[in-house]
Amino acid sequence: MFTLLNLTNMITTGIAVLGFIAISAMFLIWWERKVSAHIQTRLGPMRVGWHGILQSVADAIKLLLKEDIRPAGADKLVWWLAPFFVVVPSVMAFATIPFGKTLIPKDLNIGVLYILAVSSVCVLGVFMAGWGSNNKYSLLGGIRAAAQIISYEVPLILSMITVVMYANTLSMQKIVESQSHSWNILHPNLALAGLIYITSATAEVNRAPFDIPEAESELVAGFHTEYSGMKFAMFFIGEYTNLFIISAIATTLFFGGWKGPLLPGVIWFLIKTYSIIYILMWIRWTFPRLRVDQLMGFAWKFLTPISFLNLAIAGWLLL
Amino acid sequence: MLTTEIFDLLKAKFPRIAKEEGTSAVIIPKELLLEFGRFIKDAPLIFDDLHCVTAIDKKEKIDLVYIFYSNPLQHSLTLKIYLGPEDPKVESLAAIWKSANWLERETYDLFGVTFLNHPDPRRILNPYDWKGYPLRKNYSAPNFIAKPKL
Amino acid sequence: MADLDIKEKKDIFTEEFLINMGPQHPSTHGVLSLELKLDGEMVLECTPHIGYLHRSFEKLAENRTYTQFIPFTDRLDYVASMNNNLGYCMAVENLLKLDITDRAKYIRVIVAELNRIASHLIAIGTFAQDLGAFATPLFYCFREREKIVDIFNEICGNRLTYNYIRIGGVQSDLPKGIEEKIKNFIKYMRSKIDEYDWLLTYNVIFLARAKNIGLLRKDIAINYSVTGPNLRASGVKRDLRKDRPYLVYDKFEFNVPVGVNGDAWDRYKVRIEEMRQSLKIVEQALGSLPQGDPTVKTGRVHKPAAGEAYFRTENPRGELGFYIVSDGSAYPYRLKIRAPSFSNLAVLPELIKDAKIADIVCISGSLDILMGEIDR
Numbered sequence: 043m044f045t046l047l048n049l050t051n052m053i054t055t056g057i058a059v060l061g062f063i064a065i066s067a068m069f070l071i072w073w074e075r076k077v078s079a080h081i082q083t084r085l086g087p088m089r090v091g092w093h094g095i096l097q098s099v100a101d102a103i104k105l106l107l108k109e110d111i112r113p114a115g116a117d118k119l120v121w122w123l124a125p126f127f128v129v130v131p132s133v134m135a136f137a138t139i140p141f142g143k144t145l146i147p148k149d150l151n152i153g154v155l156y157i158l159a160v161s162s163v164c165v166l167g168v169f170m171a172g173w174g175s176n177n178k179y180s181l182l183g184g185i186r187a188a189a190q191i192i193s194y195e196v197p198l199i200l201s202m203i204t205v206v207m208y209a210n211t212l213s214m215q216k217i218v219e220s221q222s223h224s225w226n227i228l229h230p231n232l233a234l235a236g237l238i239y240i241t242s243a244t245a246e247v248n249r250a251p252f253d254i255p256e257a258e259s260e261l262v263a264g265f266h267t268e269y270s271g272m273k274f275a276m277f278f279i280g281e282y283t284n285l286f287i288i289s290a291i292a293t294t295l296f297f298g299g300w301k302g303p304l305l306p307g308v309i310w311f312l313i314k315t316y317s318i319i320y321i322l323m324w325i326r327w328t329f330p331r332l333r334v335d336q337l338m339g340f341a342w343k344f345l346t347p348i349s350f351l352n353l354a355i356a357g358w359l360l361l
Numbered sequence: 362m363l364t365t366e367i368f369d370l371l372k373a374k375f376p377r378i379a380k381e382e383g384t385s386a387v388i389i390p391k392e393l394l395l396e397f398g399r400f401i402k403d404a405p406l407i408f409d410d411l412h413c414v415t416a417i418d419k420k421e422k423i424d425l426v427y428i429f430y431s432n433p434l435q436h437s438l439t440l441k442i443y444l445g446p447e448d449p450k451v452e453s454l455a456a457i458w459k460s461a462n463w464l465e466r467e468t469y470d471l472f473g474v475t476f477l478n479h480p481d482p483r484r485i486l487n488p489y490d491w492k493g494y495p496l497r498k499n500y501s502a503p504n505f506i507a508k509p510k511l
Numbered sequence: 512m513a514d515l516d517i518k519e520k521k522d523i524f525t526e527e528f529l530i531n532m533g534p535q536h537p538s539t540h541g542v543l544s545l546e547l548k549l550d551g552e553m554v555l556e557c558t559p560h561i562g563y564l565h566r567s568f569e570k571l572a573e574n575r576t577y578t579q580f581i582p583f584t585d586r587l588d589y590v591a592s593m594n595n596n597l598g599y600c601m602a603v604e605n606l607l608k609l610d611i612t613d614r615a616k617y618i619r620v621i622v623a624e625l626n627r628i629a630s631h632l633i634a635i636g637t638f639a640q641d642l643g644a645f646a647t648p649l650f651y652c653f654r655e656r657e658k659i660v661d662i663f664n665e666i667c668g669n670r671l672t673y674n675y676i677r678i679g680g681v682q683s684d685l686p687k688g689i690e691e692k693i694k695n696f697i698k699y700m701r702s703k704i705d706e707y708d709w710l711l712t713y714n715v716i717f718l719a720r721a722k723n724i725g726l727l728r729k730d731i732a733i734n735y736s737v738t739g740p741n742l743r744a745s746g747v748k749r750d751l752r753k754d755r756p757y758l759v760y761d762k763f764e765f766n767v768p769v770g771v772n773g774d775a776w777d778r779y780k781v782r783i784e785e786m787r788q789s790l791k792i793v794e795q796a797l798g799s800l801p802q803g804d805p806t807v808k809t810g811r812v813h814k815p816a817a818g819e820a821y822f823r824t825e826n827p828r829g830e831l832g833f834y835i836v837s838d839g840s841a842y843p844y845r846l847k848i849r850a851p852s853f854s855n856l857a858v859l860p861e862l863i864k865d866a867k868i869a870d871i872v873c874i875s876g877s878l879d880i881l882m883g884e885i886d887r
Binding site for chain 3: 383384386409410411412413415417418426428432435439458459460462463464467471484485486487488495496
């Protein structure tokens with residue numbers, strides 16, 4: 043039933059989610075710069091605010107004020123829409139992320155399916171950016187991104203299905219409930235699924251060592267070479283929101299979600315999520331990048347068979 | 362092998378070569394170059410490395426200088442060819458030593474020595490449409506002011 | 512021909528496209544421009560275009576006295592200025608038939624080898640950067656290089672363009688207490704090289720990216736006159752410090768590391784090993800450093816007798832040669848710089864046949880070219 047209360051509810055949730063995304067993305071950008079700096083024996087941003095905590099705010103203001111440059115040969119519509127296609131799905135994916143026992147925008151009974159469906163749209167945005175920029179480097183980046191994201195979708199989905207089979211539900215909240223006694227990651231079958239998930243999710247959001255679509259030393263900046271100002275910022279926000287989402291899903295599916303002793307659920311959820319993000323950052327700033335064919339080979343020749351095997355074992359065990 | 366031994370060996374094969382006064386360089390007539398190159402590449406001299414190609418503009422003539430090095434025998438040879446300053450032409454060694462490709466392009470670029478049968482006869486350091494050959498003594502760049510000499 | 516027919520029938524055809532990598536590109540090490548012909552990710556052809564940094568040093572030299580040209584040599588291979596100073600000064604000393612003191616020789620060896628380490632640090636740091644190890648190894652390398660730069664700063668007052676080695680010796684004697692600092696650095700650096708082995712050398716991704724990439728066969732390397740670590744990585748044991756010892760290199764014990772396959776990884780590994788050997792040389796040189804005056808009194812203006820001299824030294828990037836022709840005046844009549852990177856870059860098109868885009872940056876990074884001395 044659609045009532046006024048429902049509407050206000052939706053609006054407040056929407057604002058809360060958007061606010062959280064903005065703050066989270068800004069925090070993550072600052073945090074990544076700090077983490078990378080300390081890994082590299084630097085200090086990172088130190089000027090704006092305490093230990094540069096407001097650096098992201100300053101950057102956001104700078105990007106907002108920057109001129110929006112469009113290359114002369116760009117496909118106007120595609121070029122315009124691309125950043126939205128990257129940001130909007132990642133925002134939509136928040137709808138079924140359980141932050142706490144009641145703190146979930148909407149506990150859909152097909153939550154996992156919904157997230158998978160929505161997050162697959164990102165690749166469209168990336169490819170549109172690559173195509174619409176009318177730049178050869180961007181195009182190469184876009185082609186690489188499309189190939190990579192689609193390839194890694196397979197093991198990603200298979201590993202998530204393994205969890206779904208054990209939990210016997212597609213609802214995110216119920217998957218969390220199913221881990222009341224023990225986290226999924228402690229189950230050998232699901233631990234493998236968890237590893238596959240983290241690996242393919244890293245590739246899914248184009249982070250190092252799987253960052254070939256925007257490989258700086260090869261493709262300058264990949265699909266977002268030609269973007270500047272706020273459009274570039276939107277790619278950036280999209281990237282960090284996606285990073286948050288894959289970590290949040292990992293927390294929910296494998297690390298017991300918001301469940302934990304003493305502290306309130308939302309705190310537990312954030313601690314777990316940011317810990318996973320930290321590990322991903324650590325990996326990013328340590329390893330070199332794989333080559334595009336090695337990356338594809340890894341997805342199709344290694345991860346996909348293993349996840350199928352894992353799925354089969356899970357099915358056999360559950361019978 | 363010592364320089365004198367190399368010279369004696371070469372003299373026996375090519376009677377027309379000479380030694381340059383004051384240096385240890387061997388001078389050959391330019392039409393001998395290809396034959397000479399093929400000879401020294403193989404045994405017994407095995408100059409497998411064309412190390413450096415350059416030129417010296419001596420106003421009345423241009424000295425084309427080749428420096429060879431032998432990896433197995435660890436000896437080197439400086440070869441010179443005297444060319445006339447007007448439209449100097451010589452055969453390219455790029456078919457024998459691949460390193461000659463870029464080194465000869467550089468010499469062409471800076472001195473205007475044309476290498477015949479060169480696989481890629483373009484300028485290399487200067488822009489492709491540059492006029493003149495900067496390291497010639499009679500070259501004057503538009504914005505170049507020579508300092509007063511001591 | 513068969514697949515061409517299929518293409519026509521299906522009415523879908525693939526097209527090669529040209530892409531200009533550089534002169535403004537994050538990983539072309541300066542202003543190198545590579546014109547690539549691509550079929551998707553595969554590289555069909557590669558044409559390097561150089562000359563963007565051409566400053567006509569050889570022409571400028573003809574208008575400078577012999578001493579005035581030393582600062583120019585700093586700007587050739589600007590990450591190994593000491594070695595360039597050394598090569599040039601030794602060529603001029605050869606022309607002047609000038610003998611230098613023993614202490615000067617030892618000091619020259621010490622600074623040249625320290626600078627070789629600094630240069631190799633940049634080489635492996637940027638190589639790792641090209642492979643996409645987001646700046647972390649680069650910063651580690653710069654952390655170590657900083658210590659060398661600090662030592663040089665104390666010795667000669669400069670941090671990049673040292674202009675320290677002069678005709679007839681060195682600019683000034685080593686400052687007090689610098690021996691202790693260098694010794695501490697040697698100890699520190701040894702542990703750090705082991706750290707690189709942990710971080711990079713045997714890293715699985717690093718091996719996957721660099722092994723069997725850019726294979727440079729021995730005969731091709733020699734034919735293209737490739738020198739230095741790139742040649743040694745292909746298995747040719749050629750090092751001027753051993754083969755034609757200049758200064759006092761014959762008094763020290765060190766190995767010449769060689770590679771096996773001549774791939775990008777071997778070129779990296781040879782550099783790592785060379786750093787170890789250089790540390791060994793510096794240690795021995797410090798141990799037997801003779802006392803005395805490091806400079807020979809010479810006039811400010813050198814007027815060598817008319818003649819020619821060609822002198823090669825082993826630079827971090829290969830063999831740097833100076834061909835100087837004197838006409839008896841205070842100015843070189845002709846000065847030719849035989850830059851090692853020039854020949855090392857010439858072999859690049861040979862290496863990247865059938866490579867992928869990602870391999871190009873890997874290969875050009877492993878060759879460790881430096882545009883300053885290529886374009887001169």
